[in-house]
Amino acid sequence: MTRLKNYSEGSTKARRYRSPEFVSVDHLVILAPGLLGASVARAARAHACAHHITVWARRAEVRAALRDQPWIDTVADTPEHAVAQKPVGRTLVVLAAPVERIIELDRLIGTSLPAGAIVTDVGSVKGPVCAAAAVHPRTTSAVFIGSHPMAGSEKTGWEHGTDTFFEGRICFVTPSAGTPADAVHTVEEFWRGLGSTVVNVAPEKHDEIVAHISHLPQALATTLACALSQKDGQWRNLSGNGLRDTSRIAASDPAMWIEIFQQNRAAVLIALERYESELAGFRHALEQSDWPALREQLARGKQWRDGFNR
Amino acid sequence: MTRLKNYSEGSTKARRYRSPEFVSVDHLVILAPGLLGASVARAARAHACAHHITVWARRAEVRAALRDQPWIDTVADTPEHAVAQKPVGRTLVVLAAPVERIIELDRLIGTSLPAGAIVTDVGSVKGPVCAAAAVHPRTTSAVFIGSHPMAGSEKTGWEHGTDTFFEGRICFVTPSAGTPADAVHTVEEFWRGLGSTVVNVAPEKHDEIVAHISHLPQALATTLACALSQKDGQWRNLSGNGLRDTSRIAASDPAMWIEIFQQNRAAVLIALERYESELAGFRHALEQSDWPALREQLARGKQWRDGFNR
Numbered sequence: 001m002t003r004l005k006n007y008s009e010g011s012t013k014a015r016r017y018r019s020p021e022f023v024s025v026d027h028l029v030i031l032a033p034g035l036l037g038a039s040v041a042r043a044a045r046a047h048a049c050a051h052h053i054t055v056w057a058r059r060a061e062v063r064a065a066l067r068d069q070p071w072i073d074t075v076a077d078t079p080e081h082a083v084a085q086k087p088v089g090r091t092l093v094v095l096a097a098p099v100e101r102i103i104e105l106d107r108l109i110g111t112s113l114p115a116g117a118i119v120t121d122v123g124s125v126k127g128p129v130c131a132a133a134a135v136h137p138r139t140t141s142a143v144f145i146g147s148h149p150m151a152g153s154e155k156t157g158w159e160h161g162t163d164t165f166f167e168g169r170i171c172f173v174t175p176s177a178g179t180p181a182d183a184v185h186t187v188e189e190f191w192r193g194l195g196s197t198v199v200n201v202a203p204e205k206h207d208e209i210v211a212h213i214s215h216l217p218q219a220l221a222t223t224l225a226c227a228l229s230q231k232d233g234q235w236r237n238l239s240g241n242g243l244r245d246t247s248r249i250a251a252s253d254p255a256m257w258i259e260i261f262q263q264n265r266a267a268v269l270i271a272l273e274r275y276e277s278e279l280a281g282f283r284h285a286l287e288q289s290d291w292p293a294l295r296e297q298l299a300r301g302k303q304w305r306d307g308f309n310r
Numbered sequence: 311m312t313r314l315k316n317y318s319e320g321s322t323k324a325r326r327y328r329s330p331e332f333v334s335v336d337h338l339v340i341l342a343p344g345l346l347g348a349s350v351a352r353a354a355r356a357h358a359c360a361h362h363i364t365v366w367a368r369r370a371e372v373r374a375a376l377r378d379q380p381w382i383d384t385v386a387d388t389p390e391h392a393v394a395q396k397p398v399g400r401t402l403v404v405l406a407a408p409v410e411r412i413i414e415l416d417r418l419i420g421t422s423l424p425a426g427a428i429v430t431d432v433g434s435v436k437g438p439v440c441a442a443a444a445v446h447p448r449t450t451s452a453v454f455i456g457s458h459p460m461a462g463s464e465k466t467g468w469e470h471g472t473d474t475f476f477e478g479r480i481c482f483v484t485p486s487a488g489t490p491a492d493a494v495h496t497v498e499e500f501w502r503g504l505g506s507t508v509v510n511v512a513p514e515k516h517d518e519i520v521a522h523i524s525h526l527p528q529a530l531a532t533t534l535a536c537a538l539s540q541k542d543g544q545w546r547n548l549s550g551n552g553l554r555d556t557s558r559i560a561a562s563d564p565a566m567w568i569e570i571f572q573q574n575r576a577a578v579l580i581a582l583e584r585y586e587s588e589l590a591g592f593r594h595a596l597e598q599s600d601w602p603a604l605r606e607q608l609a610r611g612k613q614w615r616d617g618f619n620r
Contacts, residue, residue: 150550170548199548212541213549217556220530223588225611230584231522237619238480238509239523240460245555246527250615254608258601265596272593274540278533279589283582286575291568298564301535305560309547 025050025190026089029082030096031105033057033066035153036122037096038161040194045071046163049193050092056082057158066158079105080112091117092190094147099123099259103132106144113142118183120147124210124256125263126174126203134176143183146174146203148210149196156253167195172210174203211267216275218249218257219268225250335360335500336399339392340406341415343367343376345463346432347406348471350504355381356473359503360402366392372468381473389415390422401427402500404457409433409569413442416454423452428493430457434520434566435573436484436513444486453493456484456513458520459506466563477505482520484513521577526585528559528567529578535560 028050030037037055044050054074057063067075076082083093091114095102102121106129113119117139123129126146133144149171153160171191175184188198201209225247228236236243261268278297285293338360340347347365354360364384367373377385386392393403401424405412412431416439423429427449433439436456443454459481463470481501485494498508511519535557538546546553571578588607595603 150548152550152552169550172548209545209548212538213545213553216537217534217553219589219592220534221552221556221615222608222611223592224527224530224585225614226607227526227581227585227588228522229610229614233614233617235519235523236614236617238460238482238519240462240479242462242531242559243523243527244618245558246531247611247615248555249552250611252612254605254612257608258605261596261604262599262601265599269593269596271537272589272596275534275537276589276593278537279529279582279586282529282533283579283586286571286579286582289572289575291572294571295564295568297536298532298567300539301532301557301560302562302564304535304539304543304546305531305557307543307546308554 024048024193025092025186026052027086027091028053029085029091029093030055031079031082031093031109032095032097032101033158033161034096035156035158035160036149036151036165037094038071038158039151039163039165040094040096040122042071042161042163043166043194044190047193047195049190051089052086054082054085062158071163079109083109083117084112084114087114090186092186093117093119095119095121095123098256099125099129099263102129106133107136110136110138110142113139115139115141117142118186119144120173120187122147122149124148124214124260126172126206128263130174130176130203143179145179145184145187146172146206147187147191148172148174148206149191150214151196152252156256164195166191169196171196171198172206173198173200174206175200176203207264207267208270211264211271212274215260215264215268216271218252218260219272220275221247221250222257334358334503335402335496336362337396337401338363339395339401339403340365341389341392341403341419342405342407342411343468343471344406345466345468345470346459346461346475347404348468349461349473349475350404350406350432352381352471352473353476353504354500357503357505359500361399362396364392364395367468376468389419393419393427394422394424397424400496402496403427403429405429405431405433408566409435409439409573412439416443417446420446420448420452423449425449425451427452428496429454430483430497432457432459434458434524434570436482436516438573440484440486440513453489455489455494455497456482456516457497457501458482458484458516459501460524461506462562466566474505476501479506481506481508482516483508483510484516485510486513517574517577518580521574521581522584525570525574525578526581528562528570529582530585531557531560532567 028044030041033055041053052073055072056076056079063075095105102123130146149166151166151169173188191198338354340351343365351363362383365382366386366389373385405415412433440456459476461476461479483498501508
């Protein structure tokens with residue numbers, strides 16, 4: 001607690017986003033903190049959303065480095081020990097690993113959880129994670145509720161985490177039909193406490209939405225970059241901001257994205273099919289010099305883009 | 311000249327990008343100033359690249375408004391009068407209209423130009439403009455040299471022009487085989503004086519390059535926006551920065567872009583074909599769960615995007 005006090009006093013950025021009725025989490029556990037997990041811990045500390053913060057990382061050298069961080073109270077040696085540290089009070093576990101490791105970790109800690117513990121994650125695909133979590137053995141009254149904060153960066157690694165990472169970002173929370181309302185409320189209030197706007201949808205609906213608004217743009221940026229990679233490499237540096245912005249996320253981590261496409265394959269294929277049909281319409285209009293049709297697409301695209309409210 | 315002096319003294323932003331040997335233009339004429347044309351005038355004034363600046367705008371009310379601007383010396387009533395204002399010294403005319411109007415304006419002023427005058431433009435497609443200019447009647451020793459500054463904004467209109475608009479931007483200069491070297495040098499030095507990096511290529515090569523680095527990204531942003539416009543309109547506001555950046559230029563002016571696609575149709579179709587082949591490869595890999603192929607595309611796209619030097 002001394003450490004927490006010192007950190008809060010030292011931070012000029014500490015702001016409270018929590019609603020008045022939100023009681024901060026007694027024990028926040030982050031398993032496998034990378035960029036997102038470290039940011040969860042730092043933001044929770046900065047905004048006083050957790051009393052005690054425990055982390056576990058797979059590699060011993062990362063655990064050693066994390067022991068020096070002021071935004072961590074305890075570094076545990078195993079995931080099971082991490083979640084069992086503080087059996088009294090409200091425990092929130094955040095699985096911050098890539099999607100496939102999230103499922104493994106959830107299975108691993110299930111019966112080590114204290115009663116009433118809530119487990120959530122930060123994975124980009126929710127259907128497979130929530131379906132797996134629903135059948136994992138789990139301490140009575142402990143629950144899993146999926147989360148997906150729409151925050152990221154081309155950077156990776158816990159060293160790049162910040163305490164403002166989730167401010168102003170959307171965070172999906174994806175309970176299943178039978179999830180207790182108070183547990184859902186706790187997860188939602190936690191993300192709000194970190195500065196996010198919470199959107200509550202079913203896991204499958206989430207996956208359909210992100211297939212369109214996140215995975216499809218990634219596919220386009222990647223394939224645009226690939227198409228241009230076959231031309232003179234100097235061309236990219238002759239461009240205006242249009243190409244830079246359109247292709248920016250092509251620089252994202254392939255290892256992370258291959259998992260996302262694997263996990264959300266069916267929904268992405270549907271989104272791609274819709275997109276290919278629009279692109280075929282565009283090409284056809286250009287081929288046929290059908291300027292009214294091309295103008296309609298340009299105007300429709302503009303109208304949609306002008307509707308961004310942020 | 312008094313006005314120029316006052317403006318320069320009053321500006322804290324005035325910087326000199328001109329090389330030591332560049333003699334500033336005696337008479338800079340901007341025809342049909344919108345966002346780009348106004349920015350050319352303002353930047354030329356701020357960087358002392360022109361002694362006298364004359365503009366002409368099609369609409370009387372715009373001409374009236376321009377008369378109050380400190381970065382303009384003379385507002386002419388016709389394009390012919392504008393270019394003929396100062397028959398002594400070095401005249402540079404910048405045709406700042408949309409592509410089709412550029413060709414009309416160049417034809418209109420051809421025989422009103424003083425001897426030795428240089429005409430350039432700011433159009434996004436160079437082949438048709440330069441080909442038309444080559445056969446327009448023109449005062450002896452006056453020449454046309456195409457330009458295309460890679461600078462823009464979703465905003466339009468002369469009111470939004472700035473004197474830093476071209477700083478750090480690429481500007482293509484596209485002389486034909488027979489263009490006199492000293493005229494090319496003057497145009498290149500003028501754009502450098504405004505803060506741009508000049509790239510000298512033939513008109514057809516320019517059109518091939520921008521089909522890939524500018525017109526293809528526009529087609530993708532537009533069709534992405536169109537595909538998403540068929541889904542729940544609220545979804546766009548749930549996205550992270552990825553969708554915002556990938557789709558940003560979908561908000562561009564349809565009237566400007568329909569002209570660009572008309573003028574550069576053949577080159578854009580070639581770029582689109584290359585792109586569609588990459589996208590088909592991506593979809594095929596996803597359909598077949600061919601993860602090595604998908605990973606190769608993600609990695610190739612990242613490698614290309616990481617190679618941006620700005």
